[in-house]
Amino acid sequence: MDYICSKCGKKAPTTTRQAKCDCGGLWNLDYVPPKFSLEDVDSDEWSMFRYRKFMAVEGDGWKDISLGEGMTPVVRFDENVLLKMDYFMPTLSFKDRGAAVLIAYCKAIGVDYVVQDSSGNAGNSVAAYAGKAGIKCEIFVPEGTSPGKIDMIRAHGATCTVVSGSRDHCADVCRGKVDSDGCYYANHVYNPYFYEGTKTYIYEVFEQLKRMPKHILIPVGNGTLFLGAIYALEHLLASGVIDEMPKIIALQSQNCDPLLQAAERGEDKPAKVTPTPTIAEGIAIGLPMRGEEILRLTHKYNIKYVHALEDKIMEARAALAKKGIYCEHTTAANYAAYLHYCQLYGTAEDCLITMCGAGLKSDH
Ligand SMILES: Cc1ncc(COP(=O)(O)O)c(C=O)c1O
């Protein structure tokens, strides 16, 4: 299989250790899945790899790496809200979808050392799957990352380096190590195999409900769930199994919103922002590396952005917890943003919201 550069169109075999193209563009996969059909879902496989016919997954190596990720329930929360319980995952966040595919690929091509930067959850996922795969792993997290996430990363046998400064600076430090030491950058934003995993979020919903909800609300930091979800929805559309794009609502933190600002101004590049601290640590991305791609899709599908208001996140978390849903702070931001959206634009009926991180991870 080949990568294809998102900027200059140059191709390279996916076995390359180069994290991006010489021109600076990020890699996409030169891969078009076959037409989606529920008949081609492997119903004997009780993990998200049941959709592997529509994923760029070759061979059976994934069987040794899988921790049973995916297959998370959709729970009715109230008349209008459906919750997709993606914190029911091996490492308690949706990032396992992407990390399982990425690390299975790393194993297949003989990578023996990976590095990754993360606000905590993606690093936690990569560390867990690298542990399963017997691949050495180092994760860089920004200072202030929840201790629960750091403890889990270390428990999986990875080195966890805490970098002072912002999340964006932490990414720079990790990329510096990739450049200087040539280690494999198992990064959820750069590496397109990750999106092959996050696509399954949508395939699962379709198999579970046999339809798509009218609204789908998705948090966007670097946009790994956003992009995977849209690629999968485009695939379902192209396959003729759904006939219209659901209304996507994207949310960003009030304190870090480069894509919301650009979307509202109709711009093609993320706005320059100076993030201020937010309790939604998982979406505090000032410089989303696939920002232009996210904005291209935003304009194409007329996607609306909404803020998670900082002073409403804890209230939303408490409201969810009262009804048995104990999610992490960043995930409570999703529900806070939903409520804000309804205030601004009227009730969003039949809305699917991801509960993508577990509560105990961010308790400190
Ligand atoms: C719980 C949670 N929600 C949302 C996100 C945002 O994901 P992305 O940065 O890929 O948009 C993250 C990222 O770490 C997260 O951990």
Ligand SMILES: [Zn+2]
């Ligand atoms: Zn290029």
